Amino acid sequence: MTRLIVAKVAKTFAIAPRPKLVASFAAAMTALCSLLFVCSSAIADEKTDALRDYVSKRGxxxxxxxxxxxxxxxxIxxxxxxxGALPEKRHTPRHYFAMLPYGMVRYHGAPADIRDIPPGTHMHGRFLSPMEGEEETIPVTEQLLKRNKNYGNNHAILLEDDxxxxxxQGRSWKVIGFEQGGGPAPRLKLSVEPVGPEIEGGINKPALFDIDDSTRIWKDRRLVHRDEIKPGMEVQANFTWGPFDSLATTDVWLDDVSLDAFKEIQRQRHLRLIRSRFLPGWVDAVKNYDTGGGEVTVTFFGGMDQELYDEIWKSQSVKMCNAENTLRTWGYHQEYASRASVLEKQKIENPAFGSSGLQMRLKVVQMLDGFRPGKIIRVKGPWTYVLVPQDEVYEKPADLERAQRINLP
Known part of the structure; x- marks a missing residue:
């Protein structure tokens, strides 16, 4: 191809191409292409590293x-x-994590909270480096980082069950059948193959999952025997640890009706939780009035059920209190949250991951110390006020200090 180009150029300018000249030019072009490929690969690697090691900033x-x-x-x-903590394998150290303030949890396909996840549930997460100022929340030793630098990514923006x-992501499992496993711990296996797109971090090839009488199998919103699982079915499943680092099924859903029932139950749990703890977000801007009070612009975090956003969006008057990165509020400030009226509403197009895209400018009667740019707040919509358990709120500075580092078991 290079020789042809040189020949055409030479013909255009009435230059007689010489074999040595053509060969030298071809070699130079090959070297240049190789250099460009190496440079582009290096740039791509730098971008990948930058995304992997991205450090979150307030606001x-x-x-x-x-x-x-x-x-x-x-x-844990x-x-x-x-x-909490996720060990990937039996012999790997626990990967301790803290949810980012805008970190989202999903369970059974619906918004959730850490409290909703049963111990032992196999989870997937998107983990970032600690937010600025939160480096000591999850202690990580140099020895652990030398073993695997991924342990430095210990603040989650997303955590969800299988x-x-x-x-x-549009994935399900097609049933092939059952197999009797061998080895030192023979177990019955459910043989499946993935249906749908390839997924980063997912199982993208045929797999065998442990299944026994403890597995809950759902059809038509009721429990059925595993004989109801037939080859060719497309199913969904949740997993837990199995012997020799295998995955064991905890639940298998044979139809959408059954899974939708679980999803709705979890959605209702989520609605109850947020309506009593208020919708979280952070402060974008503040304007203090000379006579007290002022204006606070807030952006609500993503990952909540749409019904909550609709309810807060219709509100013309709300209450707002300050919170910390754990989303815990101060007891007094939650009970006596500052009244606020809505001055302006804005929907942000193509919001970033972690953002709801909903922004409000509020006029507050009392400007609390926590109403500062980048700080966390929680806003009460048209919901019945309830007193939350005392363990969930900060009562004194010592409570905040104690919560700034994870308590390792």
Whole structure:
């Protein structure tokens, strides 16, 4: 191809191409193409590293693709502070994590909270580097980082069970049949193959999952025997740890009707939780009035049910209190949240991952100390006020100090 180009150029300018000249030019072009390929690969690697090591900042949502994929069973859970640990394999150290303030949890295909996830549930997460100022929340030793630098990514923007992870991305499992496993711990296996797109961090090839009488199998919203599982069926499933780092089924859904029932139950749990704890977000801008009070512009976090956003969007008067990165509020401030009236509403197009895209400018009667740009707030919509458990709120500075680092078991 290069020789042909040189020949055409030479003909155009009435230059007689010489074999040595053509060969030299071809070699130079080959070297240049190789150099360009190496440079483009290096640039791509730099972009990948930058996304993997992205450090979140207050008031700024991370770019698309930031962080790494992590999976494992939820063996440790701190629901109050939204933290936990996932060991990927039996002999690997626990991957401790804290949810980012805008970190989203999904269970059974619906919005959730750490408190909703049963211990031992196999989870998938998107983990970023700690937010600025939160580096000490999850202690990580140099020895652990030398073993695997991924342990430095310990703040989650997304955490979800298998059925949420796969169904959200258009994936299901086609049943091949059952197989009797061998080896030192023979177990019955459910043989499946993936249906749908290839997924980062997912199982993208035929697989065998442990299945026994403890597996809950759902059809027509009721429990059935595993004899109801037939070859050719497309099913959804949740998993937990199995012997020799296998995955064992906890639930298998044979139809959408059954899975939708689970999804609706979890959605209702989520609605009850947020209506009593208020919708979280952070402060974008503040304007203080000389006579007290002022204006606060807030952006609500993503991952909540649309019904909550619709309810808050219709409101003309709300209440707002300050919170911390754990989303825990201060007891007094939640009980006596500052009244606010809505001055302006805005929907942001193509919001960043972690953002709802809903922004409000509020006129507050009382400007609390926590109403500062980048700080976390929670806004009460048209919901009945209830007193939350005392363990969930900060009562004194010592409570906040104690919660700033994870308590390792």
């Amino acid at each position: 700024v949502f991370p770019p698309k693709g930031a962080g790494i994929h992590v999976h494992g069973d939820l063996v 859970s701190d629901p109050v502070n939204r933290r 059925v949420s992870f796969y169904s959200r």
